[in-house]
Amino acid sequence: MPIQVEPVSDSSSFPEQVDVVVIGAGVVGTCTAYELASKGVSVALLEKGVVAGEQSSRNWGWVRQQNRDLHELTLAMFSLRRWEELGAEIGRDLGFQRTGILYCSRDEEEIARWERWGKSAREQGFVSELLSGAQAKERTPGSVSTWLGGVWSPTDGRAEPSLAVPAIAEGAKAKGVLLHQNCAVRGIDVAGGKVAGVWTERGLIRTSAVVAAGGAWNSRFCRHHGIDLPVANIGGTAFRTNTAPDVLTAGSASMPGIAIRRRLDGKYTVAVPGHGSVNIAPQGLRYATKFYQMYRAKLAKKLKYRLDSSFWSGPEALGSWHNDQTSPFEKNRILDPKPDADLVKFGLENLIRELPALKDIKVETSWGGMIDTAPDLVPIISKVDQLPGLVIASGFSGHGFGIGPGAGRLASELVLNDAPIVDTAAYRLSRFSDGSAIRRPEMM
Numbered sequence: 001m002p003i004q005v006e007p008v009s010d011s012s013s014f015p016e017q018v019d020v021v022v023i024g025a026g027v028v029g030t031c032t033a034y035e036l037a038s039k040g041v042s043v044a045l046l047e048k049g050v051v052a053g054e055q056s057s058r059n060w061g062w063v064r065q066q067n068r069d070l071h072e073l074t075l076a077m078f079s080l081r082r083w084e085e086l087g088a089e090i091g092r093d094l095g096f097q098r099t100g101i102l103y104c105s106r107d108e109e110e111i112a113r114w115e116r117w118g119k120s121a122r123e124q125g126f127v128s129e130l131l132s133g134a135q136a137k138e139r140t141p142g143s144v145s146t147w148l149g150g151v152w153s154p155t156d157g158r159a160e161p162s163l164a165v166p167a168i169a170e171g172a173k174a175k176g177v178l179l180h181q182n183c184a185v186r187g188i189d190v191a192g193g194k195v196a197g198v199w200t201e202r203g204l205i206r207t208s209a210v211v212a213a214g215g216a217w218n219s220r221f222c223r224h225h226g227i228d229l230p231v232a233n234i235g236g237t238a239f240r241t242n243t244a245p246d247v248l249t250a251g252s253a254s255m256p257g258i259a260i261r262r263r264l265d266g267k268y269t270v271a272v273p274g275h276g277s278v279n280i281a282p283q284g285l286r287y288a289t290k291f292y293q294m295y296r297a298k299l300a301k302k303l304k305y306r307l308d309s310s311f312w313s314g315p316e317a318l319g320s321w322h323n324d325q326t327s328p329f330e331k332n333r334i335l336d337p338k339p340d341a342d343l344v345k346f347g348l349e350n351l352i353r354e355l356p357a358l359k360d361i362k363v364e365t366s367w368g369g370m371i372d373t374a375p376d377l378v379p380i381i382s383k384v385d386q387l388p389g390l391v392i393a394s395g396f397s398g399h400g401f402g403i404g405p406g407a408g409r410l411a412s413e414l415v416l417n418d419a420p421i422v423d424t425a426a427y428r429l430s431r432f433s434d435g436s437a438i439r440r441p442e443m444m
Helices: 027-038 070-090 108-123 133-139 161-174 215-223 282-286 288-299 341-354 400-416
Strands: 020-023 043-046 101-105 129-132 149-153 178-180 185-191 194-200 203-206 209-212 232-241 252-255 258-262 268-271 276-279 303-306 363-373 380-383 390-394
Touching: 020 027, 027 043, 027 161, 027 390, 027 400, 043 161, 070 108, 070 161, 070 400, 101 108, 101 133, 108 129, 108 149, 129 133, 133 149, 161 178, 161 400, 194 209, 209 215, 209 400, 215 282, 215 363, 215 390, 232 282, 232 341, 258 341, 268 341, 282 288, 341 363, 380 400, 390 400
Parallel strands: 020 043, 020 209, 043 178, 101 252, 209 390, 276 303
Antiparallel strands: 101 149, 129 149, 185 194, 194 203, 232 268, 232 276, 232 363, 252 258, 258 268, 380 390
């Protein structure tokens, strides 16, 4: 695994019964467990691999509100507040800082979209600053481009993925959460049409509530129980540079062909926005019609299509199993897709071309990840009508790290039937079957 994540030790005891089982120790699952335990609920947090082993340690590390889908903005705003609070509550460094996020553009249509978005965002209480070309240039003094404009959100931030989720996991353990890694959940035990427990590779845990926060694996897990969860897993690539001069006036910045974050160690995490890959696999074919508009409108020229062994064994494969048999989740502890070498080369070239002060910069390492993506790019944080006791937190579409604390709070409230922090209508799973799904994939 190219990403080195701070290790977290397992709890000493394995439970026979808890109030809630959370499946998946990425940022969303870990935050859910933390919020539940903060309310005095007994929780088991189970992870087939290790804490933050998949996308939660492989993302860009951006914590942003700017350019979110408007249906997601309120949750993003709450999440920023929780990011600020969590470090103090837990007493550990998450690497979180409000250092601002900057977007610059040479595209008139893109700038017009930012302006429209900003007007609507202000109605929800979020204010960012639309920049003229000269103002954008002033904020990127080392860039070679002449910008038409930009947008600046000073209250946005960044965090260190390799630190943050393990720290939150330690905080959850301190509140009583029982964490067990290398412990796959094979399936849900159902009695009387409701959740009655989970079957793990170590045996049965009795519970009346389950939160499925399994990232790229969530849809396959749900399909095991006859539940349709329409997501597509899009492969992403990012890389880390060596130590290099600080050329940013913001903690993170997006310019044509590059997204860059200054890390705490003086290096950069870099990616090429919007570009990725899709593995041709049964799940993707099953839900292809739901994603047609998004692919056509946004990603047609930025995606590569691949056919590899994941067709038979990956998170989008077919195949059934019994809960007393080895599951697919035990056969692939940590999903570690290969990075796209062409994208790494392209991103490095773009970086050096735009910021000549980084002409001597080198790639230290690169990595791939799988981004669970909803058809309308809005997360699914929802109860499941056909299986009372199950809450799904999925389809974060590349936004999960930043909004993880808010998603965790919302999932915990759904479990406990508490008043939710935001209107849940946009996050319902049923929107994909009742025709109310959002069909405006403007932001990615």
